[in-house]
Amino acid sequence: MFAGLSSVTWQQAAMYAIGLILIYLAIGRKYEPMLLLPIGFGAILANLPLSAVLSYGGERGFLAILYEAGIRTELFPLLIFVAVGAMIDFGPLFKNPLMIFFGAAAQLGIFATMILATFLGFGLKEAASIGIIGAADGPTSIYVAALFAPRYLAAISVAAYSYMSLVPIIQPPVIRLLTTRGERTIHMDYREGDVPPWLKIVFPIAVTMIAGFVAPISVPLIGSLMFGNLIRESGVLERLSLAAQNELANLVTLLLGITIGASMTAERFLDVKTLMILGMGLAAFVLDTAGGVLFAKLVNLFLPEGRKVNPMIGACGISAFPMSARVIQKMANDEERGNIILMHATGANVSGQLGSVVAGGMVLALVPLLAG
Amino acid sequence: MQALIASAASAGTTVQALVVSLGGLAGVFATLFAFWLLITVSLRLSRGRPGSSAPSGTPPRP
Numbered sequence: 001m002f003a004g005l006s007s008v009t010w011q012q013a014a015m016y017a018i019g020l021i022l023i024y025l026a027i028g029r030k031y032e033p034m035l036l037l038p039i040g041f042g043a044i045l046a047n048l049p050l051s052a053v054l055s056y057g058g059e060r061g062f063l064a065i066l067y068e069a070g071i072r073t074e075l076f077p078l079l080i081f082v083a084v085g086a087m088i089d090f091g092p093l094f095k096n097p098l099m100i101f102f103g104a105a106a107q108l109g110i111f112a113t114m115i116l117a118t119f120l121g122f123g124l125k126e127a128a129s130i131g132i133i134g135a136a137d138g139p140t141s142i143y144v145a146a147l148f149a150p151r152y153l154a155a156i157s158v159a160a161y162s163y164m165s166l167v168p169i170i171q172p173p174v175i176r177l178l179t180t181r182g183e184r185t186i187h188m189d190y191r192e193g194d195v196p197p198w199l200k201i202v203f204p205i206a207v208t209m210i211a212g213f214v215a216p217i218s219v220p221l222i223g224s225l226m227f228g229n230l231i232r233e234s235g236v237l238e239r240l241s242l243a244a245q246n247e248l249a250n251l252v253t254l255l256l257g258i259t260i261g262a263s264m265t266a267e268r269f270l271d272v273k274t275l276m277i278l279g280m281g282l283a284a285f286v287l288d289t290a291g292g293v294l295f296a297k298l299v300n301l302f303l304p305e306g307r308k309v310n311p312m313i314g315a316c317g318i319s320a321f322p323m324s325a326r327v328i329q330k331m332a333n334d335e336e337r338g339n340i341i342l343m344h345a346t347g348a349n350v351s352g353q354l355g356s357v358v359a360g361g362m363v364l365a366l367v368p369l370l371a372g
Numbered sequence: 373m374q375a376l377i378a379s380a381a382s383a384g385t386t387v388q389a390l391v392v393s394l395g396g397l398a399g400v401f402a403t404l405f406a407f408w409l410l411i412t413v414s415l416r417l418s419r420g421r422p423g424s425s426a427p428s429g430t431p432p433r434p
Contacts, residue, residue: 044434097411104397104404111393117385127389154398196418203410214399351404362396370381370388 009047011266018263018269019043020157031165034250035138035257039158041315042261043269053262062305063262068257072265073148073154076256077139078224081322085228085250086241088321090203092347094195099344101295101311103351106317109134109357113284114363116280124371128363130277133160134284135356136167136320142260143221144360148367154264154275159281167320170282174289175331179311183297185336186310190343193205196281200233207354211361218361225357283317292317292348309344316345318351 022040026033045053052060061070070076093099110164114131122130129149132141135158142159145153163170175184204226213224232241296314303309312331316324325345332339380391 004404094411094415097408099406100404100411101401102399104428107397107400109391111397114400115389115393118389122385124385124392126386128392194418196414197413198408199411199418202414206410207407209412211403214403214406354407355386355404356402359396359400362399363392366395368375370391372381 004049009266011270012049014270014285015047015264015266016044017127018264019047020260022134025162025165027262028297032161033069034253035161036165038254039161039264044265045258045263046262054265063259066259067263070255071142071259072150074143074146074220076252077143077146078220079252080139080256081221081224081243081247081357082228082231083252085204085230085319086227086232086244087249088225088229088232088350088353090229090350092300092343093350094199094203095191096344096347097301098309099347100354101299102292102314102317102348103319103353103355104317104358105295105314106288106292106319106348106352107355109286109288109365110282110359112287112291113211116283117280120280122273124367125145126152128367129156130280131284132156132360132363133163133269133277133281134288134318135354135360136164136285136288136318136324137158137353139162140221140356142256144363147364150287151268152224152273152277154260154269155318156281157260158264159278163281163285164320164323167285167318167323170285170329171289171315171318171324172331174286175293175312175315175328178290179295179297180269181335183300183311184331184340186308186340187312188313188341188344190340190345197235201230204230204233211358215358215361215365217364218358221357221360222354224352231301233355254367288318289315310339310341313344313348315339316348317352317355319356320351321348321353322343322346325349 022036026037035146045051048272054062055064110131113134114127117127117130125148129145129152132144135141138160141156145156208226212219216307228244231237231244292314293311296309296311298341301310312328317327318324328345329342332341380388
């Protein structure tokens with residue numbers, strides 16, 4: 001009994017505190033509870049003295065086996081993508097295709113943060129993994145970090161999911177700083193145009209093929225996402241679509257969370273670089289938001305009066321689906337009661353989901369060319 | 373192109389990150405432009421065929 005107690009180090013005690021804070025944020029503040037709670041508990045499990053969850057008697061523990069099977073092989077993030085794809089409706093994007101470009105502009109934070117990370121002494125692969133926190137998309141962050149910087153996987157995952165849950169706190173001040181009240185009260189008409197049903201089926205197939213031609217290494221990411229979407233839109237696989245949205249999403253999220261938590265061992269996590277990663281993750285979210293908003297303002301310079309976009313829409317290109325769209329709609333309504341821009345915001349938000357996965361693919365394709 | 377990559381590969385880490393950033397951002401815009409083209413052309417084709425389009429079915433997930 002005392003062997004365990006006497007071998008607790010202060011670093012392990014600090015990790016218990018971090019684990020408890022994550023559990024508190026999940027339960028008390030309801031910040032991404034589906035992930036932060038398992039991550040917090042996993043962090044406690046992994047740092048218990050002589051913990052058998054990682055290894056015991058020379059054999060690997062169950063969380064080490066899950067890590068090998070689900071994270072190192074990158075299976076968990078890809079399965080999550082199948083589930084996410086089954087949840088996404090691209091309908092609002094089809095009704096206003098212009099919104100897709102905000103999904104590209106709001107990836108600025110990924111690349112700007114990557115450059116910032118190299119200034120702070122990180123190597124190119126590590127910097128790319130840190131920058132990808134700005135994808136505001138947990139599975140993409142995990143996928144890239146597991147490949148390029150497994151040492152920082154835990155810090156990157158915690159940052160990605162924490163900031164995604166903090167989008168309602170992070171985005172509004174950045175948007176207010178970059179826009180005038182007049183811009184924030186711009187109305188956008190929404191026309192209930194027709195979308196051919198076949199487009200919803202052709203789109204995931206064509207997107208997968210285009211992404212495959214442009215960045216073949218991104219195919220596992222975008223292919224999983226689009227496979228889930230095809231199941232949803234096919235109209236003949238409702239049971240599979242529901243299974244992907246519910247059972248698959250829940251089961252993999254459960255295993256993913258606790259496995260990432262278990263990678264938060266004190267010797268890996270308690271490092272000044274973890275703090276730097278958390279700081280840069282926040283910078284990535286801020287710069288993403290700024291990139292989207294400024295791009296919208298740029299687009300407005302070329303649009304005629306009456307067709308201008310509300311620049312807050314640009315911030316939805318950050319991905320973080322569907323929270324960002326809800327935040328922007330709430331801001332629009334707060335600025336002027338009855339200003340409804342939700343469908344446009346949702347169109348930009350699903351574009352952000354596409355943009356973040358494509359950006360992840362670009363990073364995966366380009367970085368090895370330069371860093372080997 | 374090969375010469376550019378070779379030159380960037382021998383440069384410092386920040387320059388490499390800058391090259392990845394420019395290439396990556398351009399790649400994201402180009403890829404999403406291709407998606408935009410796909411949607412726009414499909415919608416035009418659909419409008420060209422009377423009676424071939426139907427209202428979008430599923431509402432966005434709350």
